[in-house]
Amino acid sequence: MELAELQKHWDAFGAEDPLWAIMTVPGKRFGRWDVNDFFETGRRQVASQVEYFHERGMHFNRGRVLDFGCGVGRLTQALGDSFQECDGVDISAAMIARARQHNRHGDRCRYHVNARDDLAIFADNTFDLVYTNIVLQHMQPKYARSYIAEFLRIIVPGGLVFFQMPAGTEPANPEPNPSSTISHRAPLPDSAFRAKISPTEHPATVWAGSQLELIVRVKNLSGCPWKATGRELDRLGLRLGNHWLNEQNQVVEYDDGRADLPGDLEPGEEVDLVLTINVPKVPGSYLLEIDMVEEFVSWFKDKGSETSVLPIEVKTPAAERDFTPQMQMHTIDKDEIISLINNHSGKILEIQRVNEGKGLLDYNYYVTK
Numbered sequence: 001m002e003l004a005e006l007q008k009h010w011d012a013f014g015a016e017d018p019l020w021a022i023m024t025v026p027g028k029r030f031g032r033w034d035v036n037d038f039f040e041t042g043r044r045q046v047a048s049q050v051e052y053f054h055e056r057g058m059h060f061n062r063g064r065v066l067d068f069g070c071g072v073g074r075l076t077q078a079l080g081d082s083f084q085e086c087d088g089v090d091i092s093a094a095m096i097a098r099a100r101q102h103n104r105h106g107d108r109c110r111y112h113v114n115a116r117d118d119l120a121i122f123a124d125n126t127f128d129l130v131y132t133n134i135v136l137q138h139m140q141p142k143y144a145r146s147y148i149a150e151f152l153r154i155i156v157p158g159g160l161v162f163f164q165m166p167a168g169t170e171p172a173n174p175e176p177n178p179s180s181t182i183s184h185r186a187p188l189p190d191s192a193f194r195a196k197i198s199p200t201e202h203p204a205t206v207w208a209g210s211q212l213e214l215i216v217r218v219k220n221l222s223g224c225p226w227k228a229t230g231r232e233l234d235r236l237g238l239r240l241g242n243h244w245l246n247e248q249n250q251v252v253e254y255d256d257g258r259a260d261l262p263g264d265l266e267p268g269e270e271v272d273l274v275l276t277i278n279v280p281k282v283p284g285s286y287l288l289e290i291d292m293v294e295e296f297v298s299w300f301k302d303k304g305s306e307t308s309v310l311p312i313e314v315k316t317p318a319a320e321r322d323f324t325p326q327m328q329m330h331t332i333d334k335d336e337i338i339s340l341i342n343n344h345s346g347k348i349l350e351i352q353r354v355n356e357g358k359g360l361l362d363y364n365y366y367v368t369k
């Protein structure tokens, strides 16, 4: 995506569900983020990062800080607590509008929309700290490279540039072999297939082809403990799932969403699960049926348990938006970033591997000039 297109997509995210687009935590979609909790994540992240700077002897003045790709100001506001001035830059006007609403620092904090591939809005040697997190991976590498060079231009000598960028994917773990694990897990007895399934809320109308998150309360009505799915039993075990049926009660999608039990569920216990479902692409009247399943063994309904069945009207998306916003994901090789920094008179203080086990080779870069 070129920058104009990228801006259109981030504006759509910013207008519709900005907090979730920034922190895609299950259960927080569709306006479910509590604003205070959301900004608290920023305070914690900045506090632990600043502590790390100190531990590693990375010192800088607390004059002016830039948060690049600031979104609604989750990190900018936290950085503003310990700097005299803070600036947030984002490509999306919708994000910046929200950021201004949440500004607690008055004139000491300024937000800017910037859809250029440079940071010409700032003079050389302006900032003591340039900070950017979960931003550079969401654009074509040619733009990320250009901004990294700009960070080095606008930082004061002796200042710090801190950015995070994935370098590629982690080597994949070998696929678990169901036949080798099945023998460790005895199927549930028939008497264990008794569940009470209660969605806590659900929309009556949804857009065709969209995704939806439902919070569903599940109670173990049987006399047997339900064991949660262990990591090694990736494809087996007990889960919540759903089917889609049309008006004629015919199944149009049998295996749609799945949600794992977070832990074992004893008889009589209940738990709230987040079930992400994919709405059918064809508009019409549907029934959404939610049920527990023991994978490769049986749906609970087929053993006599009651399901939850919700009538849902699927409509065509609003005419004013003819595209589905997308979040791009890119990587840049670590060695390439090292050369880029060297070519722009930067000095690497440290490269730190982060977010291990999440599928990406992800790094934090600490750079000065």
Ligand SMILES: C[S@@+](CC[C@H](N)C(=O)[O-])C[C@H]1O[C@@H](n2cnc3c(N)ncnc32)[C@H](O)[C@@H]1O
Pocket (backbone or CB within 6 Å): 003, 006, 010, 021, 022, 023, 068, 069, 070, 071, 072, 073, 074, 075, 089, 090, 091, 092, 095, 114, 132, 133, 134, 135, 138, 139, 143
């Ligand atoms: C996942 S959000 C992270 C927001 C913020 N850094 C945080 O952690 O709370 C990514 C942000 O980067 C912004 N963004 C994407 N491309 C950008 C670009 N070329 N220039 C500035 N901001 C950009 C998006 O609009 C979005 O607000």
